[in-house]
Amino acid sequence: MSATTSTLGQGSYSTLPPTLTEKLSKWLHWPLAIAGMVAALYLVFMVYTTGQAAWAAGLLVLFTAGFYVYLSRGGFAWRYLFPGVAGMLVFIAFPLVYTAQIGLTNYSSTHLLSESRVREYLLEQHDAVEDKVLAYSLHASGAEYRLVLKTEGEADPQWVSPPLALRAGKEVRVDVAAADAASTPTGTALPLPELIKHRDALAKLVLVQPDGSELRYLGLREFGPLKPLWTANADESLTRNADGAVFKPNRDTGFFESASGEVLQPGFKAFIGMANYARMLFDAEFRGPFLSIFTWTVVFSALTVFFATAIGMLFAVMLNWEGMKYRTTYRTLLFLPYAVPGFISILVFKGLFNQNFGEINAILDALFGVKPAWFADPYLAKTMLLIVNVWLGYPYIMILCSGLLKSIPADLYEASALAGASPATNFFKITAPLIIKPLAPLLVSAFAFNFNNFVLIALLTDGRPDFLSTKLPAGQTDILVSYTYRIAFKDSGSDFGLAAAISTLIFFLVAALSLINLRMSARAQK
Structure with missing residues (x-):
């Protein structure tokens, strides 16, 4: 395969033929x-x-x-x-x-469907006409089957179907004829186990009598006519056929309701605007626990970041001392809490803090004669959460600070030593200011992470102990994200709309707090 060469001015280029892949x-x-x-x-x-x-x-x-x-x-x-x-x-x-x-709807376990789907569900409800129900038997007719219908208690059959293939699938309409000696099958009817095998196909049959009335499958032994329980009206309301009661859709509550106040289940999902947000602000029974949980969430996140930073920075400075023996061993031991999966550490601490059998209470009982109720007392439970969370978080800060310490020029400490400064002066005047500036964005992210630290709450306290006499179950150690989870999936009837509203609020709160912290950090670095 040859290539062609072209000349353009003083230069040249070659054009290779396209490869098979290119073609x-x-x-x-x-x-x-x-x-x-x-x-x-x-x-x-x-x-x-x-x-x-x-x-x-x-x-x-x-x-x-x-x-x-x-x-x-x-x-x-x-x-x-x-x-x-x-x-x-x-x-x-x-x-x-x-x-x-x-969050702008009433979406919950009682309001899962749309209004149109609820209307369809109600209109699909039927009841059998008891005095016209017919018993049936199924007879083999070669490779096909025939139905024989008769009034319960009578010996003579009334209606007979033509041969049927009985394949499960779409609804099949079948015309039945009056029974006579020539058309009625003489073979033995299929036993109940065989009927069960053909149940799905029988359920799809609609038997049409000569007068046009329809018989539908009612069970393993019966066919009969059905009467609808509801009638749709032009104004989107429904009329109950049994007593003529009219039910209209109430889009404020998400239910079909009658003039007398009777409510139909299920409810439907409806747009309620800012009602969920108004509930947070103006419903006193909801606002109290919500504000307490919000305050605790901010305090929990801030204290966790503060103590983890203080401890992690202190250990990093200590391990940076070159005169310390076994520094590698100490660094490895102090890093272990970060190396162990968090959920394992949390479950271990849950056993350690057990009031009756935990090692922590055993030591406190031996030394001071006390056995604190860590999981029953709200303040002790919150203290326990902070202890465990700081234990899990300080190694990360320690590793970061260890790297940042290496970037501080050594001549600053030499000049400080010549001036006779103490180690404390070195830390507060040189080390801390130079570390905290590059560390500030990471502390903001740590704050945001702990603001949504669901795993710790769920595994250690599950939000307990609970507030007393509240509309919605709420725990005193819940943070906003665990409280939202309880509202959506556990104790509160799966109120997805309210949970979504709180989740939206959490997003804007975290975004606002993070923005404030970033701006404050930026000002501090100037």
Whole structure:
């Protein structure tokens, strides 16, 4: 295979023939792109058919942007930025917006469905017409089967079906005819175990009598006509056929309600605006525990960062002393709390703090004759949480400070020694100011992490002990994130709307506190 050479001015270049890989890439480029477009449109269509028009529109926009960026020259500059931007939108912006949207609704375990789905559910409810229920038997007819129906207690059959294949699937309408000696099967009816095998197929049968009335499957031995329990009205209300009571959708409470105050279950999800946020501010029985939990969350995060920083920095300075023997051994031992998985350490401490069998109370009892109720007393429980969290957090600060100490010029300490400064003066005038500035952003992230430290609360105290006489169960050692979890998934009827509102508030609080801390740190570094 030869190459051609061209000359342009004083330079030259050679044009090599395309390789097989390049040819295949060129040939398959547009077929693969079109196949991807078709697959994307099919996915959008499937999402749309489920009734999720907004989600389908979002997917359509995302796919359109992706194909434009990677298939057109106009979007070339975005090819490296698009994955990051799309990931941020999908995994950060979308969950935040979706959570905020749920916080504006009454979404909960009693309001899971949409209003239209609740209406459909109620309209699907039927009751059997007892005086027209017919017993049936199933008879083999070659490879097919025939149904014989008769009134309970009578010997003569009334209706007979044509041969049926009995395959489970879509609903099948079958015309039945009056029974006579020629059409009635003479074989033995199938026993109950065989009926159970064909139950799914029998449930899909609709038997149509000559007068047009329909018989539906009622159980392993009966077919009969059904009467609807509800009738839909033009104004979106429902009428109960049994007594004529009218139920209208109340979009403030999320229930179908009658004029007398009777409420139908299930409820439906409704837009309630800022009601969940107003509940946090104006409902006294909810506001009290909520403000206490919020205050404790801030105090817990701040004290954890303060004590972990103080202890970690102190150990780092001590281990930086070159005259200390066995420094490597001490550094390894002090680093162990960070090396052990956190959930294991938390469970170990849970056993150590056990009031009756824990080693900590055994030592306190032997020395001072006291056995504190760590898990029952609110203040002791909070102290225990701080102790454990500082134990888990100080090694991280110690490692950071150890690295930062190496960056401090040694001549500063030499000049300080010539001036006769003490070690304490060196620490507060040289070491601490030079460490705290680069450490400030990491302390802000540590504060934000502890603001949402769900694992510690869930494994050690589970938020207990609880506040007394509250509308929603709330623990005195709960922080906002664990309190939200209890509201959404444990003790409070799965109030997803309220939990989403609190989660949205947590996001803005953490963002605001982090911004304030960053600005304060920036000012301190000037």
